[in-house]
Amino acid sequence: MRQLELRFGGFREPAQETFRSVNFNAPIVAPVDGRQSETALAVARGTSRLLLSLGFCCVSELPLASGRRADLVALGNDGEIWIVEIKSSVADFRADQKWMDYRLHCDRLFFATTTEVPCEIFPPDTGLIVADAFGAEVKCEAPVHKLHASTRKSMMLGIARAAALRLQSLIDPAGPYGAEF
Numbered sequence: 001m002r003q004l005e006l007r008f009g010g011f012r013e014p015a016q017e018t019f020r021s022v023n024f025n026a027p028i029v030a031p032v033d034g035r036q037s038e039t040a041l042a043v044a045r046g047t048s049r050l051l052l053s054l055g056f057c058c059v060s061e062l063p064l065a066s067g068r069r070a071d072l073v074a075l076g077n078d079g080e081i082w083i084v085e086i087k088s089s090v091a092d093f094r095a096d097q098k099w100m101d102y103r104l105h106c107d108r109l110f111f112a113t114t115t116e117v118p119c120e121i122f123p124p125d126t127g128l129i130v131a132d133a134f135g136a137e138v139k140c141e142a143p144v145h146k147l148h149a150s151t152r153k154s155m156m157l158g159i160a161r162a163a164a165l166r167l168q169s170l171i172d173p174a175g176p177y178g179a180e181f
Helices: 038-053 090-095 098-105 149-171
Strands: 004-007 010-012 056-063 069-076 081-086 108-113 127-132 135-140
Touching: 038 056, 038 069, 038 081, 038 108, 038 127, 038 135, 056 149, 069 098, 069 149, 081 098, 081 149, 098 108, 098 149
Parallel strands: 081 108, 108 127
Antiparallel strands: 004 010, 056 069, 069 081, 127 135
């Protein structure tokens, strides 16, 4: 397949070597974040697959207005917003109590973990998902606390902007998108 160059919003035949060539056959690969363990990445992948099967799309590592960063934020077809906090071990759960702040940004709050972590350690007023790299199962439904309309709008805009910027940065890795979105 012929390679074209991306030039100021359009594609042209290669003319100079100062422009980067775009190979349309090459797969787009997401950059590695590096903050999560292999176990946490596997739980996120399986949980994302489950959420997709339930009619939700996910954005990982989404910055929230509170300054926190949610592991997974899921947006349903009806506008319902779930936050999933991933805990890969008992020590991970015990060391991190910031998850309580996430309730202010979602309709339902879940934890996701592996089969090796005992389910009894998680708070009873949150949902629980058990996952591996290939899928997941909801073990306990999360109670609903409906978001205020202005918070829902803010969250939906944050999800949409993060997803759009991430897609743009995959298409144009040298673009001015910054590392944080």
